[in-house]
Amino acid sequence: MEPTRDQLLWMYETMALIRLYEETMAKVYLEGKLPPHIQKGLAFDIGGGPVPGEMHLAAGQEPVAVGVCAHLHEHDTVVGTHRPHHFAIAKGVPLDTMTAEMFGKVTGLGQGKGGHMHLFDPAHKFSCSGIIGASLPPACGAALAAKMRGKDWVSVAFFGDGAANQGSFHESLNLAALWKLPVIFVCEDNKYAISVEKVDSTSVPWNADRAAAYGIPGVLVERNDALEVFQAAGAAIARARRGEGPTLIEVKTDRYLGHFQGDPEVYRPKGETTELRKNDPIPVLAAQLRRMGLLDDAGEAAVAARVAGQVEAAYAFARASAYPQPEDALRHVFV
Amino acid sequence: MEPTRDQLLWMYETMALIRLYEETMAKVYLEGKLPPHIQKGLAFDIGGGPVPGEMHLAAGQEPVAVGVCAHLHEHDTVVGTHRPHHFAIAKGVPLDTMTAEMFGKVTGLGQGKGGHMHLFDPAHKFSCSGIIGASLPPACGAALAAKMRGKDWVSVAFFGDGAANQGSFHESLNLAALWKLPVIFVCEDNKYAISVEKVDSTSVPWNADRAAAYGIPGVLVERNDALEVFQAAGAAIARARRGEGPTLIEVKTDRYLGHFQGDPEVYRPKGETTELRKNDPIPVLAAQLRRMGLLDDAGEAAVAARVAGQVEAAYAFARASAYPQPEDALRHVFV
C-alpha cells in the first residue's frame, strides 16, 4: 500500500509538529524547576513551574505515531501510553486543549484533572494512561464495540518494549485473536524501559515473533522510518477492517531524550543519542519527499512556519488560560 | 531417557493410589450434603458434611503428576493448582495429614486453616492455591533460590489450559527464560476451564507452541500416558539441572469427573467421559508393565491392597482427628 501525496505530506508535517512540540515542552518544562527558584538543596524540583510532575517526551519516535495514524479515521480509536503526545497529535487531538491540560488549566482536555499521562479526548477517540501495559485491554474493548455494532472501525493500542512483558499483553493478544477483534497492537521498541535495556527484560529478540503464540501476524519494522511503519500498519489495518482480526507490529525506534525529563541517563552509553540522531526520521522523510518532488525549500519553510505557529499558539493558549478553582477538585468523580 | 523398573512401578502404584484417593474423596465428599440432612429446598449443600467447600478432583489426570514427579527429589519444589491432590501425592505429601487438612482437623497440614485448595507442606516442598495462574511466579522464585545457592534443584509449576491465558503465564515464562531459571512449566490440557472449552478460550491449538515466544523448548505430549509424560519431563528436568533454563510442557489429559463435585456438567457432551475412560492411563500402564514382565496378577493385587490400606488409613486418621479450637482461628497470621 503506497501512501498518497496527501498522506506523505501529512506524515512529514505531523512529525515536524510533534518534534517541535516535544522540544518546546522540554524547555517549558524546566521553567521554575531550577535554582535559585526552588527549595534550597535541590538541583531540580519536579513539582515546580507551570508544567509540574513527570514528563515523558517522544522526540525520535514520531514515525510510529504518524505511520499508523495516517490510516485512521475520526471514528477509529487510539489508546496511547505514558509517553503520549506523538500519538495524540497524530490522532488529531487539538494542541491547545492538550497543552492546557498539561498546564493544569481549566481549558484543558480534563479541566486540569488528568495531566500529561492522562489525556482523554473522546471526540477524537484518544486516551492514554500512566500504567504500563494498560493500553491493550481497553483497545480490545473499542474493537469489540465496533464489531458488535457492525462497523469497520479499528482500534490501535500503542505500548513500549517494556510493556510487552506485562501480563496484559498476553491476555489482550489472546483475546483479540480469539475473537478476531479489529485491533492493531503496536510496540514501540526504543530499547529501554527507563534504565532497563530490552535485552535485560525480554527473553526473545523481537516481540513481533510473539504474535505466533496467538496465531496472528507479527511484523517487525526494522527501521525508524515513517514509510516503513506506514506499510506495515496499512496492511494490518486493512486486515482488521476486513474482519480478519488483529496484528502485532513492532517498530524499532529511538528515544532521543531521557526516559523522563530530568533523567540522569546514567545507564546510557555516552554519545548514544548523538549516534541515533544521525538517522533522524524527519530529515530522512524530507529528503524522500524532495526526491519525489513533493517538497522544496519553500515547502519546507512553509511547514516549519505552520508548525511553529501551531505550537506557539497552543502554548500561548495554555499559559493564558485560568486554573480551575480549588473546589473543582470535588467534581467529576461521577458524571 | 528410559524409566527404571522402580520408576515404572512407582508410577503405576502412585497412579493407582491417586485414583483410589480421588474416588474415595468423591464419595466422602457427599456425606452430609444430600437431603434429608440439609436445609429444605436444597438439592445439595456445599457447606455440609465432613469435607465442605469446593472439591476439584483429578481422576484421569494422574499421568501428568507421576510422569513429572518420578524425576523429582525431596529438595525439588512443586507448585500445584486448585486441583492439587494428584500433584501432592506424587510429590510425597503424606496422605494422612493432607486428608486431615481437608477434614479441617488440627492434625492437618495447615491445622485446618487451608483446606483442599491450600495444601502447604514445606517439608516436601509442595504448595498450591485456588487462584488460577498463581503457580507459575512462586515456582520461578524457588528456582531462583536454587540457582542463587548454586544447587541443581528444580521447581515445577503445574497449571491448567485455562490458566495459560492468565497474564502470569506470560510474565513467568519470560522471566524464567530470561534468567535461565531451572523451572519446568507443565500445562494440564484437559480441554476445559470449568465450562469453557479450550477452543473458546485459546487462540492457538497448543499452548506448547507458545514456548517459542520465550525462546525456550515447548513440548506437546499427545497422549494421556505416564511414559510419554515421563520422557518429556525427563528431558526438561535434566536440561534445567544443567542450568540451561526452563521448558514448557503441555500434556493432553482427561478430566473424568466434573470441574468440581456437584458440577451439573451441562456444557459437556453426553457420554464424553465414558469415551475418555476407554483410554484410562492406569490399565494402559498396567498392561505395559505386564508385557515387560514387571507386573502380574499377584503384583497387581498387592498394589491394590497397599493403596487401599493407605487410603483407608488416611481417611481414618482424618476422621479420628480433632477439630481445632475456635479461638485457634486467631493464630498463625504471623509466625
Add this chain to the structure above:
Amino acid sequence: MSTARKLTMAAAIAEAIAQEMERDPEVFVLGEDVAKYGGIFGATQGLLAKFGKERVIDTPISETAFIGTAIGAAAEGMRPIAELMFVDFFGVCMDMIYNHMAKNTYMSGGNLRLPMVLMTAIGGGYNDAAQHSQCLYATFAHVPGIKVVVPSNAYDAKGLMIEAIRDDNPVMFFFHKGIMGLPWMAFFEGSTNEVPTEAYTVPFGKANVVREGSDLTIVTISQMVQKALLAAAKLEAEGISAEVIDLRTLVPLDSETVLRSVAKTGRLLVADEDYLNFGLSGEIAALVAERLDTIALKAPVRRLGVPGVPIPYSRPLEQFVIPQVDTIAAAARQIMGSAAPIGVAA
C-alpha cells in the same frame, strides 16, 4: 402490573439483566462461565438462550483483558456487564478496576463516561477458605470512583441492578453467595422475596431501615442484614428493641439515615462480614464519632467483622471469625449492659 411471586436473588439479578438487554441493544454480558453455565452463581442464568453468544460471552481466564475490554467498550458508549467470578480474584485485575474504570471519568474532567457494571460474588460461610470467601467491598469503597452496591435480598437486587445498568458511571455489584438462593448452598430465607415482574429501580444512596427499633441501631449490609434480622427477633423476645439498617450501597453512603437512627437509639453496633480493620465498620463508627456534638451515645460503639485473619477453612474456625446471628445478639446485649460514655459537656 406486578404479580406477587418470590424469586431467589440469583433469578432476580438474571431477570434484571435480561430486561435491560431487551430494552437496550447496547447492554451485553461477559465473563467466565456466564454463557453456557449461566454464571457459577446463577446471575446470568438463561441469558445465553435468550440473547445468543454475541451478547452473552464466555471469556478466557483473563480478567485484566476482559474487564479492560468492558472499559473500552463502555468508553464507546456500550453498556457492558462484566462478571468477576469471585471478588477474591480482584488482585489479578485491580489495575483495570481502580486505575482506569474508577478514574477515567475524573481524569477526563467528566468528558468520558463509563456506563458499565462489574458484578462479583462475595462471602463465606460454606468453608471455601481464604481465597474464595471474602467480602472486600470496603476495598472498593476506599478508592474513589466506583459506586459500590451490595444487596441483601432479591427485591433490592433486581432494582439495584437495573439502576446500575442505567447508571452512566461504573458500578460494582456484590452479591453474597449465601443469599443467592442457590440449590446447592445453604441460604437465608429472608433474601428470597417478592419481586415485581416489571422493571423498576432502587435508588443508590438510600439505606433501608429494615426493622425499626428504639434501643440500639445495627448497621449492616448484604447477608449480614439477614443475620441481623434474626438476631433482632431474638433480642425482641428479651425485651431489646433493635433497629436494623441495610446500607444497600456503600458508595454513595447514606450517612444521614445512620446518624438519624443512632441519634434516636443512642447505641451503635456495626455488623460486617468484611475484615474488621480499616474497613466498613471503622467508617460507620467514625461517622458517629464526628457527630458527637449532636448525638448522645448511651454506650460505646461496637464493631463486628472478621478480626484481622484470613478466612480459615475448618468449620469451627470459620464460624468463629465470621459474625453469626448469636454473635450479633451477644454484642447487642453487651452494648445494652455496658457503661455509658463518660464524655460530658465541658
Add this chain to the structure above:
Amino acid sequence: MSTARKLTMAAAIAEAIAQEMERDPEVFVLGEDVAKYGGIFGATQGLLAKFGKERVIDTPISETAFIGTAIGAAAEGMRPIAELMFVDFFGVCMDMIYNHMAKNTYMSGGNLRLPMVLMTAIGGGYNDAAQHSQCLYATFAHVPGIKVVVPSNAYDAKGLMIEAIRDDNPVMFFFHKGIMGLPWMAFFEGSTNEVPTEAYTVPFGKANVVREGSDLTIVTISQMVQKALLAAAKLEAEGISAEVIDLRTLVPLDSETVLRSVAKTGRLLVADEDYLNFGLSGEIAALVAERLDTIALKAPVRRLGVPGVPIPYSRPLEQFVIPQVDTIAAAARQIMGSAAPIGVAA
C-alpha cells in the same frame, strides 16, 4: 560507635539494606530499575556496585512475576526485598501480594514462613496525578497478613527497614517520595535527620509521640507527620498545645498509645494522606468510639484525608485535596472551638 550524621531517608533505607546484605547472604533485592538506576527514588542506591547483579536484580515490567518470584524464594528461606516502584501499580500484582504473600503462612497453619519485604513509593504533592500519587496503605492494612510499615524520617526508616528484613513475616514498607530527600523533589526537612552508622532496629507496633501536648492529639503517619509538626508549631504560637503521634506501623497498630493520648487531651484529629473514606482515619476514630466508656471527649473527632476523589493533576486542585500544614492547623483550631460532645452518663 554511632557518629552523628544526617542522612536522607533514601540513603538511610539503602544503608539499611546494604548492612543487612553484608550480614546475611540470603538477602537480595529485585525490582524495576533497582540496579543500574539505584531505584527511581534512591532506595537501592549504591547496592549494585557493592553486591553485583546477582543480588541486585533489575526485572522486566512484570510485577506479578517478580513479586511472585520473591514469594517463592522466601518460601525457600531466602530473604528477598522486592520494590514495587509506585504503590499505585499494586493493581497489576495484588493477587500475589494479598492472596499469597499475605495468606500462605496462615493457610499453612504457621508451617511456612515468608521472610520478605515489599517496599514501595507513596504520596503526592508534586503533581504526578491520579496514577502516581496515592498512599493506599490502608488497603494493605485492611487485608490480613501483611505488616504495614510507613516511616516518617530517616532514623526510623533505617531501623524499621532492618527490623523488616529480619522479620520472618511479609512486610510492606511504604516510603513517601516527599520525605526521601531526593535532589529533585521538594521535601520536608524534618525527615532528613541523624542516623547512626551501625545497624539498629526500630520495633513494629510502637507509635512515636513525636511531640507532647495537652489540648489535642493529632494522629498521623508518613509525610503527614512532618506537616503535623509544622502545624503544631504554629498552633503553639496561638496557645494550642498539640500532641503529635507518628503511628510508624499500621499493622501492628499501637492503639494503646493513641488511646492514652486521647484520654489525656480529650480531642482527636486524624491527619492522613490516604483516601478519607473506609481507611486509616476511620479506623483510628473507631478505636476511640469503642472506648467512650473510658475516654471523655471534649469535642467530636475530626478526620482529614483525600476526600473521595482521585488525586487531580493541577496544582490548586491537588493542594486542595491533600491536607496541608494549614489544613491541619485549621482543623485543630476548629476542634478547639467546637461544641463538646453531648453524650452523658445515663
